[in-house]
Amino acid sequence: MAKVIIEVCRRGLQQFHPISNDRITIGRAFDNDIILSESTVSAHHLLIEGDLDAGLNITNLSNENITKLNKTVLPSDVKQAVSLPVDIIAGSLKLRVLSSETAVAPTQIQKSKGIFHQLSHPFWAISLLIFTLFVFIADEYLATPTDKSIWQYVVIKYTSYLYLLLFFLVIVGISRLASHRWDVFPALTTASLLFLIPELVDYAGETISYYFSDDTVSNIMKNIVSVLLLPILLTLFIIHVAHSKTLQAIGISLLVSTPLIAHHILNFIEEAAAPDFVHLPNYNKQLSHWDIRQQETISIVDFITEADKKLGDEVFQEIVGKNENENEN
Amino acid sequence: MIIYTYFLLPITTNHVTQRVLITLLGFILLTTPVFAKMNSEDIYVETENSVFQIRVVHDQTEKKSSIGSGFTVVQGNIIATNYHVISGYIDAPDQYKLEYLSRSGKKGHLKVIDIDITHDLAVLKAEEDIGEPLEFAEIPEEGARIFSLGNPLNLGFSIIEGVNNGIRTNSEEKYIHVSASLNPGMSGGPTLNEDGKVIGINVATQGNELSFLVAANHLKSLLDRVKEREFKAIIDVQDTVSDQLVINSQNRLHRIMQNEWGTSKIGELIVPSLLSTSYHCWDASQPQKAEDLFKLTSSHCTNNYNIFLNSNLDVGGISYEYHWVESDGLIPARFYRATYVTMNSSVPANNAGADDVTNFSCITRFVKIAGTDFKASICRRDYHKYVGLSDILITMAMVGKDRKGFIFNLDLVGSDFDSAMGLFEKMTQKIQWQK
Structure with missing residues (x-):
């Protein structure tokens, strides 16, 4: 036989109270059948009578804060017949009255595929961490033109290690608070990727920059990574650990990443609003020992001819345009 | 001496006229230096x-x-x-x-x-x-x-x-x-x-x-x-200034290109050094430290010439520098990242601001010089008030060598663009490998 279920929604968590009596009261007072520790709920707020066969009636016992049934205000001391399911607002608390035969949502199947899942395996998580630390040290090694011992390269990157550790602790800590589990390896993978990917993108960007003799593509890549990497990794982490729906995970990730995203957006706005004049020339300075490039080698004469066409026209048009504007003003 | 001569002359009554003339001559000779x-x-x-x-x-x-x-x-x-x-x-x-x-x-x-x-x-x-x-x-x-x-x-x-x-x-x-x-x-x-x-x-x-x-x-x-x-x-002071500056730049660069240039060795290359007697070149090599895994040789030349435009702006300067860097102890990736790429930059030598000049526009290509490939960039910005006058930055970096690098920077402040290109072309023609 179907039962009446009272669902209390509070801070994203649902509490379910199966009802076996024909008459129950809901409120803050301890003599209620369902006691709600919510300050906007009255001591005796609602009375639910009847059963599923004979029909249910709900009475608003409160004359303090507003009570709504299916978004309609229920006046005080008015008994209202309802059919299930019914949404109730009591004070600032949301409740639902359901039948025990209400269909449940499909089970969220734990994902056991995908690269993030694989990387969250303890072996790969630790391997990824070691590789990230290796990249830190290799980056320092490649950027140092002087002879140093290996330990000096290891030690000098200590701030990077600390940031990685800090980020790992934040993720694992929040995850612990939310899920009551220690999701250590997915957190380790997330933290490692957060630091590893920008390093790899930088290196790839240098190669691409030299290939095209242009910084545009590499700059776009770097900007995308700086803005989107954290929310993407958090989304993967939430989906993997909390088995949330993708949209829900994206929402939470964006929320958590908001300060970082806002920081980058403000930087973009500042750059866009900066004065147009730049003292230094903006030309592609990248060099690569691979010497893999799109452009063919030309003669110096052809280069000067091209320069004359490109620079002559552009610059003079700019000046003529400015002079004309000044004259008009 | 004059007085001595005067007093040594014989004096007689028969020579009164002669004595007067000698007296006058002595006076003139005595006083002339005072006036002159x-x-x-x-x-x-x-x-x-x-x-x-x-x-x-x-x-x-x-x-x-x-x-x-x-x-x-x-x-x-x-x-x-x-x-x-x-x-x-x-x-x-x-x-x-x-x-x-x-x-x-x-x-x-x-x-x-x-x-x-x-x-x-x-x-x-x-x-x-x-x-x-x-x-x-x-x-x-x-x-x-x-x-x-x-x-x-x-x-x-x-x-x-x-x-x-x-x-x-x-x-x-x-x-x-x-x-x-x-x-x-x-x-x-x-x-x-x-x-x-x-x-x-x-x-x-x-x-x-x-x-x-x-x-x-x-x-x-x-x-x-x-x-x-x-x-x-x-009629128009500004136009006159512009014309004079452009003509001066053209003439100076034309004169330079007619000169027999001195050359010097830097690394394995021979490069133009003194373009005229009024140019000065200085060694700018970095002192070698024991822990350095590369060797850098540099020289810097300038014409030490500035035409005053206003209290913040001079033009006319020409400077160029050469850097040769090589290493035996660095792997190519490290050689490029740690030394060569960091050296590849050029900055304008004057303090022209937004009121004075446009932004730089640049072109980058790979060019063949002395049988070797170079990545070369030419950047130009023009003066708002002085039409025909440009700041020109040219930089070239040798590519394709694993542990050797050569950079040539040429910087012309307030110059005629075409003349500057002529100078650049001639300078690159003079760059040769040592035999």
């Missing part, structure tokens, strides 16, 4: 009414914004001075006016008649005759006494005695180098020889009695031009 060679007291008296303070005065406040000196030449209402003395007025003629102030305290308005910005000269005209014109003379022999006149630090008319050291041949400016303590405020004033004639115009000092003059022949040329126009003012 003036001392500073004589100079003071002779010239104090020909030298003026030149002032750039704000239209609204009537206060002076900058001061210099000037002197009358050719005729009583024509004044010569430095361009840099009046540049504040040239830049903002609607906010400032030009005035002279005589030693007696008389003031009056001045009008710009003509300029020679490449020699830092300007000719002004007063509304009436205000002083006795000074005359010109050739540059005296080295070691000769000279007298520099002007109004140092707004203290009033002053004379500074010094010594002529001749024309600086190792500079494009070809200034006269004098040992005299010129001070701010004396710019535009005349420097006279011992006969009281103008040999140069005070233009610059580096302190410690190291001062420079514009040779008077440049002013004479400018005045000849002014006379041909019957002392009528040029």
